[in-house]
Structure formats: structure tokens, C-alpha cells
Amino acid sequence: MKKYVLFIILFVLGLQTVFAQEEETKEKDKPVRSPFESGYLIDNQTTLVPVEGTLEYVIQHKFGTMSNGMTDLYGIYSPGANIRLGLNYVPIKNVQVGIGATKKNKYTDLNAKWTILEQTRENTIPIAVSLYGMVAVDGRNESLFGSGKIVDTKGPTLPTQIAFNDRLSYFSQIIIGRKFTDWLSLQAAASFTHYNMVGWEYDHDKIAVHFNGRIKFSPQTSFIFNYDIPLKIKDISEQWEWTDHPKPNLAFGVEISTSTHAFQIYAGTADGIIPQDMVMWNLNDWKDKGLAIGMTITRLWNF
Amino acid sequence: MKKSKFRFLIYLSIILFTGILLMAFTLPQDKKTGPAWEIPANYKAMKNPHADDASLTKVGRMLYSKHCKSCHGAKGLGDGPKAASLETGMHSFASADFQAQGDGVVYYQSYIGRDEMPNFEKKIPDDEDRWAIINYMRTLK
Numbered sequence: 476m477k478k479y480v481l482f483i484i485l486f487v488l489g490l491q492t493v494f495a496q497e498e499e500t501k502e503k504d505k506p507v508r509s510p511f512e513s514g515y516l517i518d519n520q521t522t523l524v525p526v527e528g529t530l531e532y533v534i535q536h537k538f539g540t541m542s543n544g545m546t547d548l549y550g551i552y553s554p555g556a557n558i559r560l561g562l563n564y565v566p567i568k569n570v571q572v573g574i575g576a577t578k579k580n581k582y583t584d585l586n587a588k589w590t591i592l593e594q595t596r597e598n599t600i601p602i603a604v605s606l607y608g609m610v611a612v613d614g615r616n617e618s619l620f621g622s623g624k625i626v627d628t629k630g631p632t633l634p635t636q637i638a639f640n641d642r643l644s645y646f647s648q649i650i651i652g653r654k655f656t657d658w659l660s661l662q663a664a665a666s667f668t669h670y671n672m673v674g675w676e677y678d679h680d681k682i683a684v685h686f687n688g689r690i691k692f693s694p695q696t697s698f699i700f701n702y703d704i705p706l707k708i709k710d711i712s713e714q715w716e717w718t719d720h721p722k723p724n725l726a727f728g729v730e731i732s733t734s735t736h737a738f739q740i741y742a743g744t745a746d747g748i749i750p751q752d753m754v755m756w757n758l759n760d761w762k763d764k765g766l767a768i769g770m771t772i773t774r775l776w777n778f
Numbered sequence: 779m780k781k782s783k784f785r786f787l788i789y790l791s792i793i794l795f796t797g798i799l800l801m802a803f804t805l806p807q808d809k810k811t812g813p814a815w816e817i818p819a820n821y822k823a824m825k826n827p828h829a830d831d832a833s834l835t836k837v838g839r840m841l842y843s844k845h846c847k848s849c850h851g852a853k854g855l856g857d858g859p860k861a862a863s864l865e866t867g868m869h870s871f872a873s874a875d876f877q878a879q880g881d882g883v884v885y886y887q888s889y890i891g892r893d894e895m896p897n898f899e900k901k902i903p904d905d906e907d908r909w910a911i912i913n914y915m916r917t918l919k
Contacts, residue, residue: 505904508837526903657836694843734845734901777900 506593510603510654513737514563514571514588515771516687517701517726518748521662522603522652524571524590530776531563533575535748537769540759550767559748569593577748581614584749594653605650611749613642620672641672646751648685658697661688668705668754676718680711683754689730699739700727705754724753725761726769739771809867812893817886824882828909838914841907845898854918866894871918884912 511521515533525531539553547553561575561584569590576583586609594603613620617637648666655661664685673679687701703724707717728741744761745753759765828834843852849864851857854871861868869876879887889898889908902908 505906508904508907526900528900657840694840732844733848734898 504595504597504599507596507654510594510652510660511689512697512730512732513739513771513773515737515739515773516662516689516699516730517728517739517741517743517769517771518724518745518753519662519664519685519687519701519703519750520588520605520607520648520650522590522593522605522650524569524588524605525565525775526777527565527568528778529565530778531565531571531573532774532776533559533561533563534772535559535561535770537743537746537748538767540746540765540767541742542764555746555767557746557748575749577611577752579747579752582611582749582752583614584609584611586610601653603650603652603654605652607646607648607650609646609750611644611646611751612639613644637672644668644670644751644755646749646754648750650685658691659688662686666750666754668751670751670755673755676714677755678712678714681721681754682706682708682711695732697730697732698727699730699741701725701743703745703750703753705757719758721755721757722760722765724757725766728769735775737771737773741769741771742766743769809865811867811869815883815887815892817883821882821886821890822880824880824885826881826885826909826912828906828913829881831910831913834906834910834913835917837907838910838912841902841911842914845901846911854915864894871915874919877916877919881912884915885909888912888915 509523511523514521514523514525514531515535518535535558537557538550539547539555541549543550543553550556557577557579559575559577559582561573563571563573563586565571571588573586573588574584575586586607588605588607590603590605592600592602592604594600617635620637620641646666646668648664650662650664652660652662662685664687666683666685668681668683670677670679683703683705685701685703687699689697689699691697701724705721705723707720722744724743724745726741726743726745728739728743730737730739732738744759744765744767745757746759746767747753747756759767846854847858849856849858849860850868850871851861856868856870871877876884885908887895888911889902891897898908902911
């Protein structure tokens with residue numbers, strides 16, 4: 476873990492020293508033009524927040540895994556598909572609030588994003604920094620919950636003992652991004668995930684690091700990729716050994732963007748869509764036929 | 779006899795298919811364009827402050843293809859993929875009449891808009907970006 480944190484800090488500091496040398500004091504240094512085309516990058520967030528007064532509707536869909544090949548048309552016919560519908564609104568500059576509903580675990584989520592710093596054209600600010608947070612409520616029937624309450628004996632938790640608090644999960648993330656050239660934008664992020672209730676053999680907390688970016692190859696089309704790594708940290712684990720430790724989420728695809736839409740089609744591993752679910756529960760492995768086809772579609776309205 | 783009848787049928791079908799194929803390339807040019815624009819005086823008087831800024835060439839091209847191309851077409855002829863579903867015909871950006879208009883007039887038409895031409899003030903909030911697109915439209919003649 477320390478290695479990763481150190482890496483991120485060095486990466487950011489390194490950027491600053493490199494670009495500090497080129498700094499010029501101009502009268503007005505405007506933010507760079509569209510570091511990303513959308514606030515979404517596959518199933519992660521970018522540092523981009525649309526102009527204030529924008530309402531964004533997002534459809535995120537993932538099919539089942541491609542593990543059965545042609546039999547179920549590479550996951551399109553297979554069970555295990557997941558979908559999230561979300562609405563986001565930008566009430567003030569660089570602050571976005573959102574609400575969403577996800578099929579898996581009947582999650583209902585509230586989320587917010589605040590872009591604290593925007594990268595500027597003259598490099599007076601060399602990077603963009605955003606904070607992203609999400610609270611989700613697991614809306615399933617009580618009987619479907621695993622046991623996991625901290626009690627004296629390892630007995631199962633009875634459905635009647637499940638309180639509203641037990642359904643909550645939290646995700647918080649700091650995202651650092653930079654548009655390097657017209658065609659290359661990269662992001663690194665670190666996140667903390669907490670579930671109020673998990674099964675006995677799992678952890679309540681998980682720290683993850685995220686790397687993603689886009690490589691633009693035409694005015695409207697980009698190659699996009701994303702890699703989320705849940706870290707194995709003994710210090711915050713409640714287990715003696717790792718059983719079913721979540722697997723990294725690898726995804727790559729293509730983004731096509733227009734004035735009001737971003738359309739992303741990709742192949743990725745996590746079956747979850749909300750970030751805490753991907754960090755905590757993903758067991759699909761891209762090295763073992765774990766990829767599934769997915770799509771993210773956004774539509775913007777301005778008021 | 780039988781052979782010539784068969785040949786006739788072949789010729790007929792070739793002509794029919796060619797006709798159908800060619801129809802696919804016809805443009806819906808018969809659509810009526812809107813009435814003359816009423817441009818407020820303050821827009822008419824606008825001058826392009828970035829007219830000679832070569833650094834905006836790429837920006838203009840990128841933004842044009844993101845915001846304008848789907849209706850106005852890659853070369854501004856008004857033949858983009860969404861053009862067919864519009865009720866109003868579009869003036870070609872390549873025409874002399876269009877290019878003869880002042881910068882402020884094009885600015886008003888492009889960003890304030892009317893009817894089917896949407897307002898782009900919120901989509902393209904930066905003034906420099908707006909002029910970059912106009913610079914690009916000026917190259918389409």
C-alpha cells in the first residue's frame with residue numbers, strides 16, 4: 476500500500492516540478508478544453524463536470540460474462556446482466572450531484588462530485604483534482620442478506636435484526652487527472668470503500684487505486700481504458716487470510732461523443748456498476764474469461 | 779425467343795436496381811429554408827477578435843465535428859446524417875451568400891439560433907471556442 480501511495484504522490488509532485496518551469500503569468504489562464512468528453516469513463520468518473528445548469532441522464536449496462544462464448548452470444552443472452560439508470564445535475568460551477576438505481580442488489584445511490592482544481596491551458600495549474608463520493612442503499616429483502624454483524628458468536632444474522640444502517644455502503648475517491656496532449660488524457664485515483672455489513676469472511680473496508688484514460692484518434696472517437704485495483708492491506712483487514720479477495724477490474728473500449736451524448740462500448744470484468752460494489756465484490760477475472768460487454772450512454776440537457 | 783425474354787428481364791432488373799441505388803444518393807434539397815434572419819444590431823456590429831488566430835484552426839475543426847457536423851455535414855453543405863429528419867432546409871456554408879454575411883451575423887445564427895437551429899450558448903460557453911468554429915466555417919467555402 477505504502478508503495479502505491481508513494482507512487483501517486485511522486486507522480487503528482489513530479490508533474491508539478493516539470494510544469495512549474497514552463498509557468499507563465501498571463502492575465503487570464505483558462506481551463507483546458509474538454510480533458511474528457513463526459514463525466515463518465517466506462518464505470519469510473521472523470522474530473523470533468525459539465526457546465527452549470529446541466530442535467531445529465533446516464534444509462535450504464537453490462538451484459539453477462541463472455542465465458543460461455545457463442546452459446547449465449549458472448550454474454551448477451553446470459554443471466555447476470557446489470558443496469559444502472561442515473562440522473563446528475565450541476566447546480567453550481569464544478570459541483571455535481573446525482574441519484575441512481577442499479578439492478579444488482581437493488582442499490583439506490585446518492586452521489587456527488589466536486590472538481591476542486593481544473594488544469595489550465597498555460598499550466599499555471601498542471602492537473603485537475605476532483606473528489607467523488609457515493610452512498611448506496613442495498614434494497615434487497617432482509618432474507619437475502621448474508622450474516623455479518625459483529626456479534627459474540629458466529630451465528631447467522633436473523634432477517635429481523637437487519638437495520639437500515641446495515642444496508643448502507645460508502646465510496647469516496649480523489650481523482651487526479653491531466654490532459655497531456657490533444658489526444659491523451661490520463662487519470663490516477665485512490666479510493667476508500669466501506670460497507671456497514673458484510674459476510675463473516677469479508678472485510679468492511681477496502682482501499683483501491685484506479686488508473687484510466689483516453690486516447691483520442693479522431694475528433695469524436697477515442698480509445699478508453701480503466702483499471703481498478705482493490706489493494707490487499709493486512710492492516711485494515713479483519714481476516715487472517717484472503718478468501719475471495721476482490722479481483723481488479725479491467726475495462727477497455729471505444730467512446731464516441733457528440734454535442735449532447737457520449738456513447739461508450741467496452742469489455743470489462745466487474746459485474747457491479749457502482750464503484751463500491753466493484754471494489755468490494757468483483758470476482759470476475761480478466762485472465763480467466765471474466766470479461767463482459769458493457770455500455771455507458773449519457774445525454775445532456777442545458778437549462 | 780425464350781432466351782431474349784430472359785435477357786430482357788435481366789436488363790430490366792439491372793435498370794431498376796441502378797435506379798434504386800442512385801435514389802439513395804439524392805439529397806433532400808427541395809426542403810424550404812427558413813425566412814431571412816433578423817439579427818439584433820449589437821450582434822451585427824460584432825467583430826471577430828480571433829480572425830487571424832491560426833492556433834485555433836484545430837480547435838475549430840474539432841468543435842465543428844462535435845457540435846455541428848451531424849446536421850450541417852462534414853463540409854457544411856447541410857447534408858449531415860440528421861439533416862433528413864429536419865423540417866427546415868439548411869444553407870450551405872460553402873455558398874457565396876453565406877460567406878458574404880458578417881461575422882456577427884454568423885455568430886448570432888450559430889449560437890443564439892432559432893426554431894430547429896438550437897441555442898449553443900450553454901454547450902459552447904467559451905467565446906474563444908465560438909469564434910474558432912466560425913473561423914473554421916470560413917474555410918469551408
